[in-house]
Amino acid sequence: MDLDGKPLEDENVYLQGKKKVYTAKTNIDGETALMLPKGEYYAVNFEFRDSLEVLNIEAGNYTRTDKIRYKYIGSKAIKRRALQRKIEAELWDSLVKVNAFRDSLAASRSDFSGFSSKLWSKNKTDLFDKIRRRAEEDKKKLDENPKFFEQVGDEVAAAMYRNRGRWKNKIIVTDLTGSMYPYLDQVLSWHVLDYNASINNQYLFFNDGDKTxxxxxIIGQIGGLYYTNGENLEVLTDKMLETMQGGSGADSPENDIEALLNAIDKRKTNRTEVILIADNHSDIKDFELLYQLKVPIRVVLAGADFGANEQYLELAFRTKGSVHTLEQDLENLYELNDGEYIKIGRFQYRVYKGKFLKMDGM
Structure with a gap:
């Protein structure tokens, strides 16, 4: 049955023994039946939910009927949401192109934007000056209005500024594939603000495997990881450019977990916060490595206009980390009980066994 107690029809059920997997499909009442050999253990799996339970069918001369009930989000709902995410990603790609044109017009009116295109310039002096001036302007605006970043829609900068007191020592893991270029202005400007405040930062950029x-x-060995202490603006921009030149990501899913594991190994202390600046519209390619993450991950979502990508919510849930959007800091997701709802922006999400599902607009 689903989380509301309604039958789930046409759900594939798999009972995996040592030598054979037994399969069945639920009927209109959400029920199915299987006859299993005795003297073996069977792991109960659904299409998108593994290891629900392990059944011990003991050997012996007997006949027994067991009735077992499970609650499950449902594969149809998960597939609908996956399709919806794909549509949102395609829409986001088109918006990025529109915004790039819009930003090019804005750049003609302002010297303090479009840094990503200027990274390729051989003359960095002018670029550094503009970044510093942008940071100075941001600081003035923040002194006047602490919610300045939220009002102008700078998602990354807003989350970093709100949590500046808690994230003093951090390693910032940033997706630098092509769809993330519009956010580089925020990353660079924020670096200068942080640097001026004498805050100790480390950086790891990734591009999903260079040009592979x-x-x-190969999952776990995709590469395209670039690390720097970022001791000054020149070192930071050089490493960004090196990452971008290495590759811009061919397919959409990225190697986020591999990058996070690499960053954890490079932390200066065990108390260094691990922050992931993620492309909300790109799924995590190596999600199967999630179990290897043993420290809380702070996920800053870029591009969460249509809601949060459920994979990043689960990433924070499993690692006892947090998720941060333009206006929200979602702490203690791991404390949510099965079936509970959480509102993120305009959308409702429901959690079950650590997995989230967007309930609106399905």
Missing amino acids: PDSKK
Whole structure:
């Protein structure tokens, strides 16, 4: 049954023994039946939910009927949401192009934007000056209005500024594939604000495997990871440019977990916060490595206009971390009980066994 107690029809059920997997499909009442050999353990799995339970069918001369009930989000709902995310990602890609044109017009009116395109320039002196001036302007605005970043829609900068007191020592893991270029202004400007405040930062950028063809990418060994202490603006921008030149990500899903594991190994202390600046519209390619993360991950979502990507919510849930959007800091997600709702922006999400599902607009 689903989380509201309604039958789930046409759900695939798998009972995996040592040598054979037994399969069945639920009927209109959400029920199915299987006859299993005795003397074996069976793991109960659904299409998108593994290891619900392990059944011990003991050996012996007997006949027994067991009735078991499970609650589950439902594969149809999960597939609908996956399709919806794909549509949102395609819409976001088109918006990025529109925004790039809009930003090019804005750049003609202001010297304090469009840094990502200027990274390729051989003359960095002018670029550094503009970044510093942008940071100075941001600081003035923040002194006047602490919610300035929220009002102008700077998602990354807003989250970093709100949590500046708690994230004093941090390693910032940033997706630098093509769809993230519009956010580089915020990253660079924030670095200068942080640097002026003498805050100790480390940076790890990733591009999903440099120019490796998608067919040759091996989970956990994709690469395209670039680390720097970022001791000054020149070092930081050089490392950003090196990452971007290495590759811009061919397919949409990225190697976020591999990058996070690498960053954790490079932390200066065990108390260094691990922050992921993630492309909300790109799924996590190596999500199967999630179990290897043993420290809280602070996820800053870029591009959460249509709601939060459920994979990043689960990432924070599993690691006892947090998720941060333009206006919200979602702490203690791991304390949510099965079936509970949480509102993120304009949308409702429901959690079950650590997995989240967007309930609106399905």
